Amino acid sequence: MANQVVSHPARRQFALSGLALGAAAIASRGALAQQPNAAPAGPARASGPIVLHGVSPRLTVHALDTFHGAAATGLRIDFSRLEGGSYKLLRSTVMNANGRSDDPLLVGESYQAGDYELLLHVDDYFAGRKAVLPVPPFLTKLPVRIRVANVAERIHLPIQFGPWSYTYSRGS
Amino acid sequence: MTGISTHVLDITNGRPLAGLQVELYDMATHPPTRLNNTRTNADGRTDAPVLAAKDARTGHFELRFHVGDRFKAADGLSDVVPVRFSIFDAAQHYHVPMLCAPWFFSMYRGS
Numbered sequence: 001m002a003n004q005v006v007s008h009p010a011r012r013q014f015a016l017s018g019l020a021l022g023a024a025a026i027a028s029r030g031a032l033a034q035q036p037n038a039a040p041a042g043p044a045r046a047s048g049p050i051v052l053h054g055v056s057p058r059l060t061v062h063a064l065d066t067f068h069g070a071a072a073t074g075l076r077i078d079f080s081r082l083e084g085g086s087y088k089l090l091r092s093t094v095m096n097a098n099g100r101s102d103d104p105l106l107v108g109e110s111y112q113a114g115d116y117e118l119l120l121h122v123d124d125y126f127a128g129r130k131a132v133l134p135v136p137p138f139l140t141k142l143p144v145r146i147r148v149a150n151v152a153e154r155i156h157l158p159i160q161f162g163p164w165s166y167t168y169s170r171g172s
Numbered sequence: 173m174t175g176i177s178t179h180v181l182d183i184t185n186g187r188p189l190a191g192l193q194v195e196l197y198d199m200a201t202h203p204p205t206r207l208n209n210t211r212t213n214a215d216g217r218t219d220a221p222v223l224a225a226k227d228a229r230t231g232h233f234e235l236r237f238h239v240g241d242r243f244k245a246a247d248g249l250s251d252v253v254p255v256r257f258s259i260f261d262a263a264q265h266y267h268v269p270m271l272c273a274p275w276f277f278s279m280y281r282g283s
Contacts, residue, residue, distance in 0.1 A: 140257075
């Protein structure tokens with residue numbers, strides 16, 4: 001129960017074929033080098049929606065880049081837990097082709113009540129995508145701090161961000 | 173006008189979030205230095221700018237909104253919401269509003 005499979009086999013297969021599309025999209029991104037500030041002509045779509053309804057308690061994240069209209073593939077997130085007054089790094093993870101971490105941030109035994117921080121390396125992410133922004137950019141290392149209060153309920157955390165704004169909420 | 177200002181709106185009732193503790197920190201020091209500690213007024217703004225025009229400068233700053241004290245939701249998503257941002261041009265004004273609910277937070281550079 002703790003590590004219940006999230007997706008149906010058919011959906012998983014679809015997601016895998018989506019990875020190949022994602023790789024192709026990354027390869028073609030070189031064409032954007034001539035126009036550094038240009039958003040892609042069409043949003044990258046690595047896969048269809050992923051349904052988490054009914055899975056065991058866990059913390060999952062989904063990062064979306066609203067500047068490019070795409071999953072924030074390649075975004076680094078440092079995930080920490082508040083212990084003794086400071087945030088201690090649990091792991092550093094990079095968003096996959098779907099804008100998610102490959103594994104839940106917390107699941108099963110690791111899903112404990114407490115205060116957590118996701119530190120999004122937004123500056124490195126947009127620099128990597130050749131976005132032309134002021135130096136330093138408005139958003140650099142973006143902390144999102146959340147509290148897990150009830151470990152009987154899972155928390156899905158969608159984060160939408162651009163160079164000048166961000167939104168996070170409890171999702172499903 | 174230059175400096176930093178904010179505006180907090182509660183989207184659960186479509187009204188300003190009054191009486192919210194807001195702090196401003198200078199993130200360039202270790203540990204961060206608190207520059208201001210204030211509260212929002214009835215309009216969800218602070219009576220005086222969070223960072224006054226005379227103190228405007230480039231640098232790395234963080235607003236901290238103590239939403240947990242106001243929302244008092246047992247399962248609220250965040251307690252203290254940090255909004256970390258950089259000022260790259262001290263001649264510009266930085267309005268940094270937040271729209272929020274116990275399970276939703278949205279921040280942006282406003283005007």
